[in-house]
Amino acid sequence: MAEHLTVGRVAELAGVSVRTLHHYDEIGLVQPSARTSAGYRAYAPADVERLREVLAYRRLGFGLREIADLVDDPATDAVAHLHRLRGLLLEQRDRAGAMVTAIDRELEARARGLGTTPEEQLTMFGAQLYDSIGAAYPATRRTEPRIAARVWEALGDARTVLNVGAGTGSYEPADREVTAVEPSAVMRAQRGPDAAPCVAGSAESLPFDDQSFDAAMAFSTVHHWRDPIAGLREMRRVARRVVVFTHDASDTGWRNRFWLSRDYLPEVAGLVAGRPPVEDLAATIGARIEPVLIPWDCADGFFEAYWRRPEVYLDESARRAVSIWTRVGPEAEQRAVSRLRADLDSGRWADRNRELLSLDAAELGLRLLVA
Numbered sequence: 386m387a388e389h390l391t392v393g394r395v396a397e398l399a400g401v402s403v404r405t406l407h408h409y410d411e412i413g414l415v416q417p418s419a420r421t422s423a424g425y426r427a428y429a430p431a432d433v434e435r436l437r438e439v440l441a442y443r444r445l446g447f448g449l450r451e452i453a454d455l456v457d458d459p460a461t462d463a464v465a466h467l468h469r470l471r472g473l474l475l476e477q478r479d480r481a482g483a484m485v486t487a488i489d490r491e492l493e494a495r496a497r498g499l500g501t502t503p504e505e506q507l508t509m510f511g512a513q514l515y516d517s518i519g520a521a522y523p524a525t526r527r528t529e530p531r532i533a534a535r536v537w538e539a540l541g542d543a544r545t546v547l548n549v550g551a552g553t554g555s556y557e558p559a560d561r562e563v564t565a566v567e568p569s570a571v572m573r574a575q576r577g578p579d580a581a582p583c584v585a586g587s588a589e590s591l592p593f594d595d596q597s598f599d600a601a602m603a604f605s606t607v608h609h610w611r612d613p614i615a616g617l618r619e620m621r622r623v624a625r626r627v628v629v630f631t632h633d634a635s636d637t638g639w640r641n642r643f644w645l646s647r648d649y650l651p652e653v654a655g656l657v658a659g660r661p662p663v664e665d666l667a668a669t670i671g672a673r674i675e676p677v678l679i680p681w682d683c684a685d686g687f688f689e690a691y692w693r694r695p696e697v698y699l700d701e702s703a704r705r706a707v708s709i710w711t712r713v714g715p716e717a718e719q720r721a722v723s724r725l726r727a728d729l730d731s732g733r734w735a736d737r738n739r740e741l742l743s744l745d746a747a748e749l750g751l752r753l754l755v756a
């Protein structure tokens with residue numbers, strides 16, 4: 386009986402009323418499985434675990450009936466609930482972050498006596514992609530030292546470096562004078578205290594004079610730009626050297642090269658359709674194109690990073706830090722994840738991808754453009 390808790394103690398710890406707990410008991414949602422010797426309800430560890438799930442789903446806005454279905458699902462164990470709750474909370478946090486940013490922007494505009502259009506007032510519900518997913522980014526997106534070394538080598542002897550679409554600054558070289566440009570307020574807010582100074586702005590219109598920097602770099606960002614060609618011209622204008630890390634999605638074999646998009650998420654093909662081919666990007670800045678292999682234990686959790694660690698894609702937090710998963714929509718995401726989980730359990734994934742398991746690095750279309 387020692388590890389059992391009384392209803393009063395559980396109410397106190399959980400910050401809910403005893404009345405609420407009695408109600409959950411009466412409707413069969415969380416029924417304490419024991420009684421004290423004096424006949425009071427007593428919660429066993431498993432009851433507390435179930436109550437914790439119920440309260441967490443409740444806080445996320447689920448109705449009691451929906452919650453009963455969720456916590457009674459025999460296919461979902463405590464760890465799966467924790468993963469799901471974590472993902473839902475991150476999503477909620479991102480949405481709240483995006484709304485705060487939009488509100489701040491409107492308050493600032495109003496304080497300056499500027500009006501806001503109906504369209505602007507609604508932006509808080511349809512916020513820019515990285516204002517809505519950005520908060521999940523630092524969980525798995527960090528510097529991959531082997532790829533960083535390639536970028537820094539390509540920067541040559543540049544002393545002043547502009548980092549365009551800088552995000553949280555993962556690939557900024559510590560031994561040069563870096564200036565960052567980043568349009569998303571959520572991303573800018575997550576830059577560390579020692580990160581390079583960051584200007585709010587977009588690649589397509591860089592707020593700098595011609596040739597202000599020795600080099601300009603852009604890492605894993607060009608595919609997000611409204612007009613990649615205009616952005617690259619801007620980089621060329623403000624710097625004498627340009628280094629871009631991007632991917633080549635132009636050749637027809639590309640979409641079949643990575644098992645995740647080939648077998649589970651064909652929607653990726655639709656996302657890259659219409660983008661300028663990598664040769665056009667390179668030609669815009671007069672760059673040579675170098676392939677970049679992805680190490681099997683890549684530290685930066687971008688889309689292709691876990692090519693030899695497929696189980697990581699089942700983790701909601703790994704997916705939330707990659708915009709593709711948000712862009713394909715929740716239905717495609719859930720379908721892809723369920724199929725992958727089933728294939729990992731049945732051994733089908735391993736059968737199909739056996740040749741990958743002996744590779745230390747994979748060629749999945751990542752490219753460095755150096756001009």
Ligand SMILES: C[S@@+](CC[C@H](N)C(=O)[O-])C[C@H]1O[C@@H](n2cnc3c(N)ncnc32)[C@H](O)[C@@H]1O
Pocket residue numbers: 515526549550551552553554555556566567568569572586587588589603604605606609610611616
């Ligand atoms: C995948 S993140 C990469 C961030 C960072 N370069 C890194 O490697 O960690 C893409 C970034 O591009 C930014 N971005 C989106 N549109 C942009 C634009 N038009 N100009 C510059 N950056 C942009 C996003 O806000 C986001 O921070």
